[in-house]
Amino acid sequence: MLSIKNLHASIEGKEILKGINLEVKPGEVHAIMGPNGSGKSTLASVLAGREDYTVDSGEITFKGNDLLELEADERAKEGVFLAFQYPIEIPGVTTTNFMKTALNKIREHKGLEPLDAVSFLKMMKEKMKLVEIDQALLSRSLNEGFSGGEKKRNEIFQMAMLEPTLSILDETDSGLDIDALRIVANGVNKLKNEDNATVVVTHYQRLLDYIVPDFVHVLFDGKIVKTGGKELAHKLEEKGYDWIKEEAGVA
Numbered sequence: 001m002l003s004i005k006n007l008h009a010s011i012e013g014k015e016i017l018k019g020i021n022l023e024v025k026p027g028e029v030h031a032i033m034g035p036n037g038s039g040k041s042t043l044a045s046v047l048a049g050r051e052d053y054t055v056d057s058g059e060i061t062f063k064g065n066d067l068l069e070l071e072a073d074e075r076a077k078e079g080v081f082l083a084f085q086y087p088i089e090i091p092g093v094t095t096t097n098f099m100k101t102a103l104n105k106i107r108e109h110k111g112l113e114p115l116d117a118v119s120f121l122k123m124m125k126e127k128m129k130l131v132e133i134d135q136a137l138l139s140r141s142l143n144e145g146f147s148g149g150e151k152k153r154n155e156i157f158q159m160a161m162l163e164p165t166l167s168i169l170d171e172t173d174s175g176l177d178i179d180a181l182r183i184v185a186n187g188v189n190k191l192k193n194e195d196n197a198t199v200v201v202t203h204y205q206r207l208l209d210y211i212v213p214d215f216v217h218v219l220f221d222g223k224i225v226k227t228g229g230k231e232l233a234h235k236l237e238e239k240g241y242d243w244i245k246e247e248a249g250v251a
């Protein structure tokens with residue numbers, strides 16, 4: 001589904017990603033961990049198509065197409081969901097209206113008719129139940145005055161509504177409390193199926209107690225220096241990152 005080959009990327013002339021290789025198949029959950037400044041958020045931002053990052057070399061293909069050719073909104077229409085793509089506050093636009101527009105844009109791209117009001121409301125109700133979000137939140141202006149946890153819940157709700165093929169969640173510095181951790185984890189678990197995949201960037205081994213990734217990758221100085229299963233996250237929690245640096249010869 002997603003294939004990253006020898007990806008090098010920089011910001012303001014500084015090379016951050018120094019040869020990333022990653023293969024994500026349908027049905028898989030991948031966790032990206034690593035010390036501060038190793039490039040985790042940069043990787044998520046490059047996948048999102050954020051303009052301040054320059055891809056210097058390498059390839060990213062998504063469902064066989066060149067992802068780097070696509071603008072951020074085109075990536076969304078192709079089924080890539082980036083959790084921090086819509087954190088903006090939009091006064092006067094309710095989450096409900098925002099979701100309706102976003103959803104119908106994706107449907108239009110797929111050659112489908114826009115959802116009528118009744119079907120849209122039915123879908124909203126189903127997904128609200130799934131991610132346990134309060135109706136009141138959806139009637140408020142998008143993200144305006146939302147607490148951190150409410151923003152998180154809203155993000156997972158957006159993910160549920162848009163039914164993406166690939167979700168990229170950057171939880172690195174979002175100050176998740178234990179409830180927000182559960183919201184993210186439950187959302188990912190409930191939305192997981194054999195046709196979609198999730199890449200979650202995290203510092204928290206705790207998050208992975210709830211999500212259970214198929215693969216854990218450790219990023220260090222712009223490269224994936226180790227890949228393992230969920231037990232690798234436990235080992236990191238216990239031992240820190242030094243042993244990995246030594247093992248990878250990058251200490």
Ligand SMILES: Nc1ncnc2c1ncn2[C@@H]1O[C@H](COP(=O)(O)OP(=O)(O)OP(=O)(O)O)[C@@H](O)[C@H]1O
Pocket residue numbers: 011012014016034035036037038039040041042043172173
């Ligand atoms: N706008 C920028 N200008 C210069 N350097 C930047 C910029 N944005 C990021 N960097 C640098 O890129 C490196 C990687 O940052 P990134 O945010 O990807 O790391 P991270 O692994 O997500 O870190 P953390 O765990 O602390 O969130 C850091 O050294 C950071 O200072």
